[in-house]
Amino acid sequence: MGGRVDLHQLRVFHSAVSTGSFTHASRELRLSQSTVSQHIKRLEEELGCPLFIRVGKRVLLTEAGKLLRQHCERIFQDVRNAEMSISELTGMRRGKVRLGTGATTLIYQLPPVLETYQARFPNIELIVVSDITDNILRSVQTHRLDLGLVMLPVEERDLQVEPLCVEELRIAVPSRHPFARKRTLSHADLGQLRFILYEQKTVMRRLIDKFFADLGVTPHITMVMENIEAIKSLVGAGLGASVLPVHAVGEETVDRKVRLMRVSKHPFQRQLGLVTLKSSYIPNAVRKMAQMIREELQSPAPRN
Secondary structure (H helix, E strand, C coil), X not given: CCCCCCHHHHHHHHHHHHHCCHHHHHHHHCCCHHHHHHHHHHHHHHHCCCCEEEECCEEEECHHHHHHHHHHHHHHHHHHHHHHHHHHHHCCCCCEEEEEECHHHHHXXXXXXXXXXXHHCCCCEEEEEECCHHHHHHHHHCCCCCEEEEECCCCCCCXXXXXXXXXXXXXXXECCCHHHHCCCECHHHHHHCEEEECCCCCHHHHHHHHHHHHHCCCCEEEEECCCHHHHHHHXXXXXCEEEEEHHHHHHHHHHCCEEEXXXXXXXXXXXXXXXXXXXXXXXXXHHHHHHHXXXXXXXXXXXX
């Protein structure tokens, strides 16, 4: 390696990786395709090894390319942190916060935080991504997100986890279902319901599966989806039961479409937590966001 690798070459390389082709990278960077190819060629010459395998119009990473991609993520994060730390000397007049969380939390719990944060720090660019927990954790690990608000537990050792609120989950049944007149549901009742549940790849679904397994109940699942609003609408229309966080229903009980019910003698909860990358510099703008989320959501577990 001749020591002449520069940041621009790395940006071209990273764009080719993220877009999947030199053609798409040239469009993203507004460079000619031949210029992109030249930058990659020089980078490979400097490093003394190929970074890509060309397959038609697509490019695949070699082992060296995969290693360089990991270093690129850290390098770009370091550059961004340097920019933010310097901008913080002027009182948070610049910067960016990238936050990832689940759809339910984003819709029902975060809007007051986001509104207040934007009002207090109008010059900080706020990027919010809604995704499943596993994807958010990977994005934090690869520096694509600064902060995640996700369901616990989180077992990745390279992530710093701060537990926050405990949120009650209940069985949601149509208000006109005969079971809606009961005070609580029994194990036998659960076995008679048809359930609309979340996709299996989600932490929420794994938590629900464990709950049913601990009860010795095999739920009759008729629909699977991830959109919380769609699930609520289908339950309200009488097409099945589901499991919903109390926050997700809110005023829905007022119009008597959905009734949230506990299972007798078996409290059901989930816990949310903040995750950041361990031993990573945390910009002040990100720390402020974490503090405001903490103040909004941190609360003792509900009594059952």
